[in-house]
Amino acid sequence: MLATVTSIVMFGLALSMALCAYRLFRGPAVVDRLLAVDTISTNLLAFLIVLSIDQRTDVYLDSVIVLALLAFVATVAIAKALVWGRIID
Amino acid sequence: MTSGAEILASVLLLIGLAFTLLGSVGLVRFPDFYTRMHAPTKATTLGVSSMALAAVLVIPGGIVAVLMKALTIIAFLFLTAPIGAHMMARAARSGGIAPCEETRIDEMPTEPVGEDDGGHPAG
Structure with a gap:
């Protein structure tokens, strides 16, 4: 049962990432694309968690923590670069 | 074959998929x-948290290790998602992106925030 559910959830997450990719290519402003990339990275975290459940191992959860940190730093850096034109004061 | 933990994990996974x-x-x-920013930064955070709780229920090998990893993921998402949304909203507003016509309350001044911020001069 759980294998079926993880397959369904993986398909749904792929669909969700496709919707984000639509906004990524369509988005009128740069911040729309930034928001789409941020959402794709959060969906990637969910995908790794589901993959970890599917394979019954917890090694992917460490990657999830590191990727969450990386996505947050990237989002804040790009947003700061959009406001002030530079990242490091 | 199908235990209660697997059923609960499946329900949590489907809830997380629905939110995402x-x-x-x-x-x-x-x-x-500004309305587009609300949906991913709130709903997706709750979806990933629900999936992390599902991972605690079914992944074998040390409930404490998996629980601590899942709680770390949840705490980190809950800390970083509002900060990222705030930074993106400020970037959008200082970049001159106007709210849509239905937005009634607009409390932020219209000049760009990058110009009059003393600690971070523009340029």
Whole structure:
């Protein structure tokens, strides 16, 4: 049962990432694309968690923590670069 | 074969999928950037947290290790998602992106925030 559910959830997450990719290519402003990339990275975290459940191992959860940190730093850096034109004061 | 933990984990996974999909649908369908920002940064965070709780229920080998990893993921998402949303909203507003016509309350001054911020001069 759980294998079926993880397959369904993986398909749904792929669909969700496709919707984000639509906004990524369509988005009128740069911040729309930034928001789409941020959402794709959060969906990637969910995908790794589901993959970890599917394979019954917890090694992917460490990657999830590191990727969450990386996505947050990237989002804040790009947003700061959009406001002030530079990242490091 | 199918234990109670697996059923609960399946329900949590489907709840997380529903929230994540709703966040992405909102990202596509809302009219302007500020409303589009609400859907992914709130719904998707809750979806990933629900999936992390599902991972605690079914992954074998040390409930404490998996629980601590899942709680770390949840705490980190809950800390970083509002900060990222705030930074993106400030970037959008200082970049001159206007709210849509239905937005009534607009408390932020219209000049760019990068200009009059003493600690971070523009340029």
